[in-house]
Every structure is written in C-alpha cells, then in structure tokens.
Amino acid sequence: MSFHIVVCIKSVITEAPDKRVIRTPEKCGMNPFDRPALETALGIKEKTGGTVTALSMGPAVAASALYEAMSMGIDRGVLLSDPCFAGSDTLATSNVLVAAIKKLAPCDLILFGTRTSDSDTGQVGPQTSVQLGLPLVTCAHSIEYTDSGLLVERRADDFLEKFQVSLPAVLTIHPSSVQPRDASLSGIETAFEKKEFETWDMAALDLSSDQVGDPGSPTKVLSMKRVKRDRKCEFVDGSAGEQVDALVNRLLEAGLIG
C-alpha cells in the first residue's frame, strides 16, 4: 500500500490584528494546528511509502507555511495564489482546495488541522469533504489500516469514537494525537535550496471568478475589533462565615458552581 496524501495547510497571522488584517512576512507562520496533520502524513509515508503533497491557499507571503512544511520533509508543495482569491470565506476557500485536489488526483487521504489559530472556524476541512463527496472524520486521534480502508478513532470531549472509513477519505487531525517533528537545520537548508513549490492561479485551477474571493463567499466579515474584558473587584463584608455564604451564593448565581 502506497498512499498519496494531501495536507491542506494555512499561513496564519501570528500577532492579533487590530481592525484590519495586514499580512506581513514577519507576522505569518504555519497554523500550529496543521503541524499534527503534517506529522500524521509524514508518519504514514514512513510506514507505507508514498508521497505527501501540501497545499496552501494565500498570497505570496503564505509561502512561509509551505517552506516550513518542506523543511519537515514533504515531497511537493503547491501554493494556490491569485489576486481573485482575496477575501474568500471558508466556502470559497474550499472551492479552491477542491479544484486543486482534483488536479492532484488520485489522492488517497486528505488531511487538515482541526481549526486555525487565527480565524478558528474549523469549517474548511468538512466543506472540502462534502464538495468532494468523500467520507469525513473530524478530530482523528489514531489511524489504523485495514484491507477495506482505515479504522479511525475520533476524540471528542471525553469520548473516543471508532469509525471504519473507506478510501479516499478526509480527516481533520486532533492536535494532541501526535507530537509534530521539528524541522532539522539541513531540512530547512534543503527546502530553501530546492525552492520547488509550484504556484497555481485561478486559470490553472479552471475556476471562475464567481466561485472565489468576495463573489464566491456567502459570508462577509464586516468589522473586527478586540473584545474588552472588564474586571471588577468587589469586597464581601461581614464575619468569615457570612463572607463564605455570600461568596458561595454569588458563585451559584453566576452558574460557576452547583
């Protein structure tokens, strides 16, 4: 068995923006939730052979995530980049990823992180699987191979669910399922020596402008601002016993205990 595994990764903003998202090379890096997906893919490749391709949609600065993935040891990186992709919501993003995955076919396994550290929707993996018509298991915690496909354990809250899944399939990988490897220094050196990631634009993906960017996005971000958390300090009066009662009542009322 030799898999072609596609891992969809994102270059996220590493510093919280204010009002407007400005992507600069210094403030971008690979989504930390994508690392376990890459590790899972590289682990499978080491056991069974095959190839690992990483896909990332974004402007040119998003290449840093691909370089990080290449430093970890993937075989091929593809940047999906076109000015028309700007402003894509999760659905428009999955339109682009679906087109790229079809172009990369045949693929046995398509992996995602469970969510991203910047926009945090967790929707792109599931949307992509629906559009591809492939089975999906989210929060995959362990993977076993059988003759008929995969046995996947899904971890949700304090439960482990076990699924049998036929291939090809889409999985989102639970962040605590594996310890992602560190890039070795020679891995980093090699990644930048090769510089071999490809860039596919809208035309290369055979997409039209109404499927991507603003026109392809049913949701729009209208504004963004920081939430201010107000803290206030109250003093409880009375004897020690009265203070305890008052505090317990206050916590009960707030629904924090009981």
Place this chain on the structure above:
Amino acid sequence: MDTLYSEKNRVLRRSVRSFCEREIMPIAKDIDQEARFPWEVVEKMGKLGYFGIQVPKKLSGAGMDSVNYTIVIEEISRVCAGLGLCVTVHNSMAIYPIMGFGTGEQKQKWVPSLARGEKIGAFCLTEPNAGSDATAIEATAIRNGDHYVVNANKVFVTNGGVADICIIFVRTDPDAGRKGTSVIVAERGTPGFVVGDIEDLSGMRSNPVSSIRLYDCKVPVENLLGREGSGLKIGLQALDVGRIGIGAQAVGIAQAALEEAVKYANQRRQFGVPIAKHQAIQMMIADMATQVDSARLMVTRAAYLKDHGKPFTKATAMAKLHAGEVSSQVADMAVQIHGGYGYSKSYPVERYYRDARVTRIYEGTAEIHRMVIAREVLNEYK
C-alpha cells in the same frame, strides 16, 4: 530588524525557537542550579543538526551560512546561555579549526561525528599562566617518531567535562617563541588524557567547564592540524569566527532579559499602576531595546561579512565587544526593574545577570577586543 531577514532566516528562527521553548526552557532553571549537562536534550539537538550548523552536508552537517548560525546560537542562548555556549564553542572553536586547517582525512575522521553531535568538541588554549597572552602557553608536544609526547595543563575548557575531541595548543618547539606554537587534536580516552574537576562557576552552569590535563600523552603525528608553528594563526582565525557566536550568545541573553523585564513591568503594580506606566521604567526599557537591536545588527553584519568573503576581524571584534557589554547592561537593568525579586532565583533575570557577565571575559576580554579594534582603526586611517 525583522525585515532585514530573509524568509529562510525567519523560518529557521521560528523553528529553533519552538524547539528551545518546548525542550530547553522548562529545564533551564534546574540545569543551572544543578550544574547539569542535559544529555537528553543535547541528543535531540544533535539529531536536528545543531552541532554541525555550518558543516557541509557531505560531512553530515546542515550546510548553513554564518547569519543563520547566529540565529541558532541566539535562540538557544535566549533560553539557556550555557547550552548556547556549548553549541557555539563546539561549532566555531572545535569544528572550524579542523574544517579550516585539517586535511581531507582529518575532516573525514573527526567532523561527521562532531556534526551529528555524537561527539562533543572543545578548544583548549587557556592555561593558568596564559589567558589574554596566548603566546605564554607552556604546554609542550615533543616529537618522538610517529607521535608527539604531550604535556599540558589547560584550564577553563568549555565543554571540558563532556568533550571527546579537543583542539589543544602546544609548543612543538619550545625555543622558537610564538613561532613554536602548534595545534594538535587529542581524543578523550587516550592514556594520559585527564579531565579535571568541573568548575563551580557563577553563570553558564549547565556547561561542564573543566580543566583538561595531558600527562605524557602519546598523540599520533597525523593529529597535527596545519603545520608545526602555525598554531597562533589557527587560534586567531578560530577566535575571529568564535567571537561571532559569542556575540550572538550575548544578544540571546539580552533579548531574554528584555522580554522578562517588559513582562514584569506590565504585571507589577506600584503607586496604583503597572510600573511600565512610570517614566523611569520606560527610560530603561527604551535603552534596553535599543541596545539589543544595535548588538544584533552588529553581530549580523559581522556574520554577513564572513559569508561574503569580506574581512571581518574588526566588525567581529566590535560586535563581540558591544554585544557583551550590552548583555551585561541589559541584564542589570532587567534586575533593577524586578527590584528585590530580580535578586532572587525565583525569577530568571537573576540567572541572565550571572550568565551575561562572562561574555565580557571569555573568547577575548573586552580590553583585548578594544586593542584589536584600535589596531584595525589606527591602520585604517593612517
């Protein structure tokens, strides 16, 4: 400052920082207090290539340039200066002389295992009566057929307690003065090779700094680096390169001190507000940030010059001198901002304060560096 770096520099810094914060930061305080060399982490660093940063890939290294080298050293030193010291001395002072002056056979023999971190290297120049005056060394290597008989008493050897491969400065011709100095490679385990007690140092305590003594130690003639008499040339070139690493190490300590000071200034409240609101603290923070940036720029420039084959002796001496002094000043201000807590081992700035001090002493004292810089400048404007 960030914008001066390439994408590769940034990916490297993120990657090394992530490793260091996960693997080294949690144990940094303990290994300092216990004066323990953390083999478990060193092994992982070896597998990631930290012990052969600039060694070509064909000799099991990572093949990186000097600018990237400074990034790795700075990031390790930001969490643990003692390990930063281990890595920079190993790379610059043990591997570099072999790469720069060794024969093809010598490189094949020693470099791959050093680059993989399977063996640790050390540089043995200092003696009880020879520090800044390197020409005063008393160690001897007297040729006897196919080997030298070496007698040496080397002190303050960084990595001494764990080193397998040692670059040893000796006199092969005791009557020839400075021209009689040579470099031989001695391996731990050779009869007569003795590792002394680990020094109980003020800082850099995770590094097993020790004396190394050779008593009638027979070292094969093929272990001579370069020619007989070329010892001082090898030593000075290695120190030129090594100082870039010590500069980067000093920047790492200063960066850590700055970050801790800012964090504490935002948390600690006095007179009803975080102390960061007080102008006296702001003045210190501004000076610290400016100092750290200037030191990093100078260290990066020295590395850049080396990478581009330009003369770098003056730039390196200036960078090491400035970074060492910045490191001491910034750590001192970080302690001051912490007040009484900064003088306690409960906060890491106390460790940074101790670690920073030696960067003005080793790999050439600040005073020797001023002599080097003055000589270069006086020649330049003559």
